[in-house]
Amino acid sequence: MSNWKLICKLDDIPQLGSRVVQRATGGDIAIFRNAEDEVFALHDKCPHKAGPLSQGIVHGRRVTCPLHGWNIGLNDGQAVAPDVGSCSTFQVKVENGEVYLAL
Amino acid sequence: MSKPRLVLIGNGMAGVRTVEELLKIKPDHYDITIFGAEPHPNYNRILLSPVLAGEMTIQEIVLNELDWYKENNITLHTGKQIAKIDRVNRKVVADDGTEEHYDRLLIATGSTPFMLPVPGNDLPGVIGYRDIKDTDEMIDAATRHKHAVVIGGGLLGLEAANGLKLRGMDVTVVHLGPWLLERQLDEVAGRMLQKSLEDKGLKFLLETQTEALIQGESGRVAAIRFKGGMQIPADLVVMAAGIRPNYGLAEKSGIYCNRGIVVNDTMQTYDPKIYAVGECVSHRGIAYGLVAPLFEQAKVAANHLAGYGIGRYTGSVTSTKLKVTGIDLFSAGDFMGGKDTEEIVLNDPHGGVYKKLVIKDNKLVGGVMYGDTADGPWYFQLLKDGRDIHDIRDSLIFGQNLVGDVGHAGKSKAAEMADSAEVCGCNGVTKGVIVQAIKAKGLFTLDEVKKHTKAASSCGSCAGLVEQILASTIGGAYTPAALDTKPMCACTDHSHKAVREAIVAQHLTTKEAIFKALEWKTPNGCDKCRPAVNYYLISTFPHEAKDDPQSRFINERAHANIQKDGTYSVVPRMWGGLTTPAELRAIADAAEKYNVPTVKVTGGQRIDLLGVKKEDLPKMWADLNAAGMVSGHAYGKSIRTVKTCVGAEHCRFGTQKSMTMGIKLEKMLFDMYSPHKVKLAVSGCPRNCAEAGIKDVGVIGVDSGYELYIGGNGGIKTEVAQFLCKVRTDEEVMEYSGAFLQLYREEGWYLERTCHYMERVGLDYIKSKILEDEEGRKAYYFRLLDSLKDAKDPWQTSREEQPIKQFIPIKLEA
Ligand SMILES: Cc1cc2nc3c(=O)[nH]c(=O)nc-3n(C[C@H](O)[C@H](O)[C@H](O)COP(=O)(O)OP(=O)(O)OC[C@H]3O[C@@H](n4cnc5c(N)ncnc54)[C@H](O)[C@@H]3O)c2cc1C
Ligand code: HEM
Ligand code: SF4
Ligand code: FES
Numbered sequence: 001m002s003n004w005k006l007i008c009k010l011d012d013i014p015q016l017g018s019r020v021v022q023r024a025t026g027g028d029i030a031i032f033r034n035a036e037d038e039v040f041a042l043h044d045k046c047p048h049k050a051g052p053l054s055q056g057i058v059h060g061r062r063v064t065c066p067l068h069g070w071n072i073g074l075n076d077g078q079a080v081a082p083d084v085g086s087c088s089t090f091q092v093k094v095e096n097g098e099v100y101l102a103l
Numbered sequence: 104m105s106k107p108r109l110v111l112i113g114n115g116m117a118g119v120r121t122v123e124e125l126l127k128i129k130p131d132h133y134d135i136t137i138f139g140a141e142p143h144p145n146y147n148r149i150l151l152s153p154v155l156a157g158e159m160t161i162q163e164i165v166l167n168e169l170d171w172y173k174e175n176n177i178t179l180h181t182g183k184q185i186a187k188i189d190r191v192n193r194k195v196v197a198d199d200g201t202e203e204h205y206d207r208l209l210i211a212t213g214s215t216p217f218m219l220p221v222p223g224n225d226l227p228g229v230i231g232y233r234d235i236k237d238t239d240e241m242i243d244a245a246t247r248h249k250h251a252v253v254i255g256g257g258l259l260g261l262e263a264a265n266g267l268k269l270r271g272m273d274v275t276v277v278h279l280g281p282w283l284l285e286r287q288l289d290e291v292a293g294r295m296l297q298k299s300l301e302d303k304g305l306k307f308l309l310e311t312q313t314e315a316l317i318q319g320e321s322g323r324v325a326a327i328r329f330k331g332g333m334q335i336p337a338d339l340v341v342m343a344a345g346i347r348p349n350y351g352l353a354e355k356s357g358i359y360c361n362r363g364i365v366v367n368d369t370m371q372t373y374d375p376k377i378y379a380v381g382e383c384v385s386h387r388g389i390a391y392g393l394v395a396p397l398f399e400q401a402k403v404a405a406n407h408l409a410g411y412g413i414g415r416y417t418g419s420v421t422s423t424k425l426k427v428t429g430i431d432l433f434s435a436g437d438f439m440g441g442k443d444t445e446e447i448v449l450n451d452p453h454g455g456v457y458k459k460l461v462i463k464d465n466k467l468v469g470g471v472m473y474g475d476t477a478d479g480p481w482y483f484q485l486l487k488d489g490r491d492i493h494d495i496r497d498s499l500i501f502g503q504n505l506v507g508d509v510g511h512a513g514k515s516k517a518a519e520m521a522d523s524a525e526v527c528g529c530n531g532v533t534k535g536v537i538v539q540a541i542k543a544k545g546l547f548t549l550d551e552v553k554k555h556t557k558a559a560s561s562c563g564s565c566a567g568l569v570e571q572i573l574a575s576t577i578g579g580a581y582t583p584a585a586l587d588t589k590p591m592c593a594c595t596d597h598s599h600k601a602v603r604e605a606i607v608a609q610h611l612t613t614k615e616a617i618f619k620a621l622e623w624k625t626p627n628g629c630d631k632c633r634p635a636v637n638y639y640l641i642s643t644f645p646h647e648a649k650d651d652p653q654s655r656f657i658n659e660r661a662h663a664n665i666q667k668d669g670t671y672s673v674v675p676r677m678w679g680g681l682t683t684p685a686e687l688r689a690i691a692d693a694a695e696k697y698n699v700p701t702v703k704v705t706g707g708q709r710i711d712l713l714g715v716k717k718e719d720l721p722k723m724w725a726d727l728n729a730a731g732m733v734s735g736h737a738y739g740k741s742i743r744t745v746k747t748c749v750g751a752e753h754c755r756f757g758t759q760k761s762m763t764m765g766i767k768l769e770k771m772l773f774d775m776y777s778p779h780k781v782k783l784a785v786s787g788c789p790r791n792c793a794e795a796g797i798k799d800v801g802v803i804g805v806d807s808g809y810e811l812y813i814g815g816n817g818g819i820k821t822e823v824a825q826f827l828c829k830v831r832t833d834e835e836v837m838e839y840s841g842a843f844l845q846l847y848r849e850e851g852w853y854l855e856r857t858c859h860y861m862e863r864v865g866l867d868y869i870k871s872k873i874l875e876d877e878e879g880r881k882a883y884y885f886r887l888l889d890s891l892k893d894a895k896d897p898w899q900t901s902r903e904e905q906p907i908k909q910f911i912p913i914k915l916e917a
Contacts, residue, residue, distance in 0.1 A: 016653040020912040035627045052669040055657040057630040064630035066657040066665050082555050
């Protein structure tokens, strides 16, 4: 079963912003918080040319990659049409103002 | 609860477009049913001409495949004609008895070809030109018969004639008017067109009236007789003498019609439950017969059907283009001119080029172009924007290139370009790919082409070329949106102009207030509108509105430039391009300490440290700050650099102290955010070693003072700065250039460089604000200084004041 790991407080992530979680292996994970305080986690690697999605602008349930402007769905990791591509997602949950990531 | 029901009568271009617009803004609002008399899904009617000419196939022109209807849960009845609208019981009845209830009804029944009321007009072999069936019949006739006669020398008639000729028929065009396309062309252009069509083998009978169509032994039409008695053989007669709005059904059901279904500015008929769009409509007394205005109607109708209730259709100016391969023709607006208009004409009968522009009160009101239509869309844009043209009047007739609008040379050759030619250098998109996407996906606008092909979506320098390819591929269906009214992005229908005005008028000081007051369609905007809105706020209310870092592009959030591998670059400010041994030492130390892989001298006289990890940024800034250096803003839509030459301080030619002047300007503008980046240069004499001629503000020292140039650009569009004025003192240089930059900051649209801004408003306007109005100039200058009075170094503040969490990664133990 999933192994929930405490990452940070919800307030450590700015609204419409993100934080980067560095792993020993497997690459960075980007954790996003939107205006409704929903939290999402994606592999920090754009399906286009591996841009760091964590550095993008967050809007609605999407993030726009800073390198060439692809839009990636935060909940499904799918590129928004007409672009095609996908990025792996991770389970996250918020409990008592703390963010946990399933690893 | 069940959803309200929307029924569409007419599965054609305007109706289905309305449904598409509706699905875009309110996807699940209605249960939608569509009735179409034709047995096909919605297709691109205007491309029937290339189908007839053998350049495309029916399959290629389908706009909405059957799957599209399924995916959107739309019930589609093809091949069923609605025979009756029962308004009392709110239902429609098809000719086969199918019934459907509606809560809202949309009528988009298009129009039908006008069949001349002459004897024999119902004979086999006599047809109109409107749909796939007609096109098939013509293609079939071409294989079995020889003589074709097309009645009507308008756009439709000429495209039909051209297609039939290409399919091997002997074609005569009969036209009542004195020259071809008299509704689109003046006489000169009409004659030139006739000549080139005759060269292609078409025959013409002008000022000729048809009297009767004569039946042959087979029962089919065999000849046509004209007034005066002349008679010629005809096995196929195509009536292209006009169209009649198809409003019989509506009229029969008691909806008020007057040469079309009468609608108001919201596209609503006299029955409030019933809307109508397309060629069947009469709006303010006009029935349109081109798709561009119909698409504008569709957008408005969709908005009201969605219940949003904003947006009005106020009519359209149209332009036309003939889709006959090898013939370039464009006309728009009032091209005949009259008593109170002036004309500029360029006529080169040997070169086959004719251009006429009609001007009234210093504005372009119409034009005709034949032979060279590359600038058609540009003229049309000037016309729609109502732009004052008197400052570019001298070279207007020679087109956009000579007015100095577009840098990439050779752009007027869209039609002649090979399919393999690269159009968008940034994304490697060829003309062939663009044309293919336009045809296959049914694209009509520049934005759609950008989305689907990525062409023109990066630097944008090829946008003009893409627009031309659009225009040459889909003909008159292409209309550029007027700049003033073009929506900012898909989140809103409001333009940059409207948003800027609303912010001031309603004193909106937060993005939330703007999104609410202007009814944004998305909860918190997108990567296009949020940075724009944030800039508008901080530039309009400098000490009142709060900057929102999350609305800024990463470079402005991290105060460094993101690189393709996710690292950043650091550029310390060197005022006026000057530095000191101590600064260089500190830079060298920082480069070594943080293992900077690349150190480069930039084009703006700065030193760039590339390849820095984000988490090292704050530490590196601290070291540089300690040595007295601050952010160089090499990453921002902001003041970037003031380049200087050696100048009178050292140079034997120098007339003014360019380095000192440059430093003063750069200190004045420190931390200035603007619609786009701003670069200045100061040269000490007209040899201009600092290259001031391609800067947003260029200052050139002369014996008696300085010359100021504005709106230059050395980037995508190389643009020579234009002379603004001559001033005497350093203080005046600061005041005039400061005032100009503040004007640009207050009026420019986000991502509009000074050269684009200037092109939009005109140099004369800027002169009237900066040169002719002394008080106004001083007020702009004051506002600039005031908004920058407490400027701080962002490197310092993001280390000390703002949370620096964004720079610190969360490390997971394995
Ligand atoms: C050959 C050709 C070339 C053209 N070239 C250009 C061009 O280059 N540029 C340009 O801008 N425009 C061009 N046009 C005009 C353009 O195609 C029309 O302006 C546009 O298609 C009109 O859209 P609409 O939805 O109003 O009508 P349509 O597209 O005609 O759709 C109306 C539909 O309603 C159906 N219908 C009618 N009555 C009923 C009923 N009672 N029940 C069910 N269904 C019904 C019809 O069968 C039809 O399918 C061209 C037209 C033709 C024929
Ligand atoms: C009539 C023509 C020109 C003459 C006589 C001239 C002369 C000079 C002189 C004397 C210097 C100062 C050198 C020094 O002492 O450091 C200089 C610098 C320079 N010139 Fe020119 N120049 C001319 C045109 C140009 C042009 C057209 C350009 C570029 C478009 C140019 C680019 C430069 C540059 C980049 C420098 C270095 C300036 C600096 O960074 O300080 N020059 N020139
Ligand atoms: S612009 Fe004139 S003053 Fe400046 S370096 Fe060149 S020659 Fe000397
Ligand atoms: S890497 Fe993300 S858009 Fe190119």
